[in-house]
Amino acid sequence: MTGTWSEAQERLQQRERQRQWLTWRVLRVEQESRDIRSFYLQPEEGTPVAFAPGQHIPVGDPLQVRLPMGSFTLDHTSDRPLVLVGAGVGITPLIAMLREQLALGLGRRIYLFHGSRTLADLPFQHELAELQQHAGGLLSIHRALSLPESQAVQGRDYAFASRLGIEQIKATLPLDDYDFYLCGPASFTQDLYEGLRTVHVPDARIHAEAFGPSTLRRHTDDNQPTLQQPPPASEPVPVYFASSAKEARWAPGGGTLLELAESRGLSPDFSCRGGSCGTCKTKLVSGQVHYPNPPAELPEAGSVLICCAVPAQAEDGVQAVVLEL
Ligand code: FES
Numbered sequence: 245m246t247g248t249w250s251e252a253q254e255r256l257q258q259r260e261r262q263r264q265w266l267t268w269r270v271l272r273v274e275q276e277s278r279d280i281r282s283f284y285l286q287p288e289e290g291t292p293v294a295f296a297p298g299q300h301i302p303v304g305d306p307l308q309v310r311l312p313m314g315s316f317t318l319d320h321t322s323d324r325p326l327v328l329v330g331a332g333v334g335i336t337p338l339i340a341m342l343r344e345q346l347a348l349g350l351g352r353r354i355y356l357f358h359g360s361r362t363l364a365d366l367p368f369q370h371e372l373a374e375l376q377q378h379a380g381g382l383l384s385i386h387r388a389l390s391l392p393e394s395q396a397v398q399g400r401d402y403a404f405a406s407r408l409g410i411e412q413i414k415a416t417l418p419l420d421d422y423d424f425y426l427c428g429p430a431s432f433t434q435d436l437y438e439g440l441r442t443v444h445v446p447d448a449r450i451h452a453e454a455f456g457p458s459t460l461r462r463h464t465d466d467n468q469p470t471l472q473q474p475p476p477a478s479e480p481v482p483v484y485f486a487s488s489a490k491e492a493r494w495a496p497g498g499g500t501l502l503e504l505a506e507s508r509g510l511s512p513d514f515s516c517r518g519g520s521c522g523t524c525k526t527k528l529v530s531g532q533v534h535y536p537n538p539p540a541e542l543p544e545a546g547s548v549l550i551c552c553a554v555p556a557q558a559e560d561g562v563q564a565v566v567l568e569l
Contacts, residue, residue, distance in 0.1 A: 265308045270301050276367035277360075280333055285309060313522040315541035316427070316453040318344060324423045324449075325353040329436060331408055331428030332360055337453065338427055339368055346379055354379070355417060359388040359408025359428075363396045386416050408432075410439025426452040433460055453520050453540060460540070471542070474556035476534040481555035481562055485510060485569040486529055494555050494565070501526075501533070501550040505569055512550060512569055519552040531565030532556035 268285040276282050285307065301307060318326075318341050326345060328338040335358050345352060360366050366387065376383050388404035389396065398405055404412045413436075424440060426433050433454040440450055441463070447470060452460045462470040480495045483504055492508045494501070502524055505512050515523040519539025525547050533553040535542075543549055548567070555565045 263310070265310060267306050268309050270303050270305050270307060272303055273301070278362075278364050280336075280367040283307075310523070314453070314520050315522075316425075316451060316520065317341075318425075319423060319451070320348075322423050323350070323352060324421055325355065327355045327357070327413070327417065327422045327424045329357040329408070329413065329424065329426045329428075330359070331432045332365070333367075334426075334428035334432075334453075334455070335367060336427075338425060339371070341425060342375060342383070346375060346383070351382065354383045355422075356383065356385045357388070357408055357413060357416070358385070359390070359432075361391045362389060362393050363401055364393065386412070388412055410436060410443075413439075414443065422449065424450045424452075426450065428455065430454040430460075437462070454518070461537070471535070471538045473534055473538075474532055474558075476536065477555040477557045477562070479562060481531075482564040483555065484564060484566045486566055487568055499554075501548070501553050501555075501565070501567065505550065505567070510569055514551050517551045519549055522549065524549055524551040526550050527568035529566035529568055531563050532558060533565065 267288055269288045271284040271286045274282045274284070283301065288306065316337055326341075328341060330336075330338045338356065342354065342356065345354060356372070358366065366389075372385060376385060386404070387402040388406055388408035389402045390405075390407045392398070392402060392405055396402060403416070406412065422445070424445065426436050428436075433452050437450055437452060437460055441447065447462055447464060454460055464470055476496065477494070478496055480493050482491060483494050483501065484491045485505060485508065488510055490508050490510065492504050494504050498504065502512060502514060502517070512526065513523050515521045517524075519535070519537065522541075522543065525543050526549075528546055528548040532555070533548050534556040535549075535553055537552055539549050539552055550567065550569075555563075
């Protein structure tokens, strides 16, 4: 941990706050597009109420929530032009970045690319128009529709009648040095990452979050994986869940440590199940792990993201994994 003692203390407290469940109330619900709905929440004191996934949530209902986690956040130390690229609901973290960047008033140039099937699938159009007006020429918006409606007008409602990809971005951006932020389905994010690397954008300039149980596979300029780690175990490994006094046996090809814990009747916290959010972070008491799809950001030493980790091969044979679960 770097910085002063008080900064380190503040970061530890922030991590602790992120793990707590808070009770907030649903203030209003807005339909942003055909598939996307926004929930506006307000903190409240009172008795916590559990939220069952799939439950319908009327306005006024209390909801248990956690503070945002993960590493897909704006780099405030950079003053390079910003390129935000989202597909479908991938616009949601990007619009938060956009609001934040414009509110900072730093005069940074911003290009927003958004892809969807149709005009009716594009969310936040009213807010984006307002932000663009407020940005005073700093924000340009480029939409790509793969199946535009007959009444949608190219040049007015959208720029490209195609799926969004590297070709549309190359055709739009003037030659410059940019920071890229990508969010969307795994194949979209991976294709875009590879396209940017092909035109020599450094790995460190590409920030990305992919949906689903698959994270971005990164590589360095000489095509090496960016993470050096021990290989996955090639033989069965005992796994002990210390807090619940349970044990299990992991076998090669047998899924993640989260799946193993669930198969033993445990219910660890999780959210994305893809290495993006940090919700499943668990203390690694002993042993080593391997990430087949490395997470967006590795947890600190002594912790493991169990949703995307499996036991690693020890140099001297089988080494048990002990988790504080
Ligand atoms: S990192 Fe999101 S559940 Fe594991």
